[in-house]
Amino acid sequence: MSTPAGLAPLGKVRIAVDCMGGDHGPAVTLPACKAFLASHPSAELVLVGNRAALAAAQDWPRCEIRHASEVVAMDDSVEVALRKKRDSSMRVAIQALRPGRSDEPGDAAESPLAHACVSAGNTGALMAVARYLLKTVEGIDRPAIATVMPHQNNGYTTVLDLGANVDCTPEHLLQFAIMGSALVAAVEGKPQPRVGLLNIGEEAIKGSETIKRAGELLRAAGDAGELNFHGNVEGNDIFKGTVDIVVCDGFVGNVLLKTSEGLASMLGGFIKQEFTRGPYSLLAALVARPVLERFKRRVDPRRYNGAALLGLRGLVFKSHGGADAFAFEQALARAYDAARNRLLDRVHARIGHSLQAWQSDAAVLPGPVQEKAA
């Protein structure tokens, strides 16, 4: 992992874990935390949840337990998570990212308890509580959700937004591109990741007015050296590895993510069905087992569990709700890499640089005609 000058990796990384979230709670999160601590000797954890439920961890090294009396259920509304359950494990874990550590505005700023937080709780609640407690970074209108999908060249494509924003302006898409670039720079160590704008054809003239205008903004930002803009990409480019980052609005991103999950699950089911259809197939399955296992490992979605909530003044990572211990451990590792390589500072730096550029270049950027004073 490379970090630019002035952004040396953190020596010690502390992660707050919502141990009660997700479909399985501590039965999954505690074994994941244990394995994570073993493989990350400089990491520290703040385990948040019901003290009794977390008793098994009370003597673990590099671990602190924070009691929280409530749990945000997977089907709790945003309203309930935000207004009713004020002592939820999710909320207390996010709060650990705040300087001052309390809900009270104007509280004295002290160093935050943790550098990142991980929860498998419900996405809507997590985003709402995180946004309420942490606020957005200056220059970012809306936080976005980013995850990775595997591509055919044994790497990953980062896709955002995945559902935080159903209606996006061209400016939002530009902000997603900048935040995604910071994420990939931090987690994958690529200083100038390539950004593609998801469209329905490679030609710049295709797509809706929003997409066309976003293309102009991204191109201008690319020309100004703020990001490495490749141009338009199509859905299949995600799996070809054409670019490092694919930017789209949250409606499209959510559809493509769920479509991909559905297709992969169907194809996996078909393979299983065909290899159990009669005695010869079962024999073939036995012989082919090492090969099939290798294939399965290669496409195992648990390996890239852990979506980043970007644009907040704190690093929040969302694990799949149904994650098992192995999957949850990967989400912890992604949060660790992001915090260690100072993702938050990178987002601040990139967006600050862009804000400056936008202010000074406002006159030359392509754009709708500005209203003029009469």
Place this chain on the structure above:
Amino acid sequence: MSTPAGLAPLGKVRIAVDCMGGDHGPAVTLPACKAFLASHPSAELVLVGNRAALAAAQDWPRCEIRHASEVVAMDDSVEVALRKKRDSSMRVAIQALRPGRSDEPGDAAESPLAHACVSAGNTGALMAVARYLLKTVEGIDRPAIATVMPHQNNGYTTVLDLGANVDCTPEHLLQFAIMGSALVAAVEGKPQPRVGLLNIGEEAIKGSETIKRAGELLRAAGDAGELNFHGNVEGNDIFKGTVDIVVCDGFVGNVLLKTSEGLASMLGGFIKQEFTRGPYSLLAALVARPVLERFKRRVDPRRYNGAALLGLRGLVFKSHGGADAFAFEQALARAYDAARNRLLDRVHARIGHSLQAWQSDAAVLPGPVQEKAA
């Protein structure tokens, strides 16, 4: 295949084939036509293209050759296809669907030469030429492109629109739902196919304003008996077979189609790589071959080649440009089924019924507040 009373299947079906379109032209289309004729004894074909290139077919039974001096290339612009190449095989094939058979407006109406037309030419050009020559059905603002995707219960989900319309109003989405219902009724013999609205959550409150309003329109149409509305669906429902028809705008539809193609292709590539990685894998591949072949056949995209251009006053089917003879034959078969089961009459009947309902129910349909005379 069932057809409602008054819509008896056609006895003889005649299909106009753009034999020059696609990546391979007559090398693919002619063998496909030959196989199709053999398996459809009551079908007739009009083979359109350069007479010399189609010489092999000149003595085929139930076949007529129509010379066309030009070919729309895969990278020709809509402008070129529409204005310059006025004697293209694509255009002449579509023209065969028009009563009067000529470009001249006000021409005497006579029975069209063919009931449906199939082309593997470029989609943009095909839609533009078809729209220009055939016009849209009354009550339909915009034609849509519909295709099927396989689902895990060994059936197909019909998805539309796939890219003809990047920005859709709620009314467009309702029209897509009605046309999709007519298509599935005709081709799959399901009189009341279930319609789902693609969204990012099953709850009615999710999604953009357009999607929410479309949900209201579809629900009202369902309540009025115009279609069988299931509610919101998500991307993975396409492969679960939750509904028969998934409705979305052309941007989303195109992204989900290409994402699915890209993912399927990557996974297929991974399977191949793993089964050729060293001597043991090669042996396993040999043993597992019959199973893998069965899997491959099951997910073979050639089997469901042939997208319908819906909403035009003529049945136009689009084959994949890279189709081989087997795939092109499937597109011919889909066009045949649609024509035989009178898809055009069904679209007319359904949309006519809905138009009446909209006019008489305008006051009670949920909708934006109507402007009132002062």
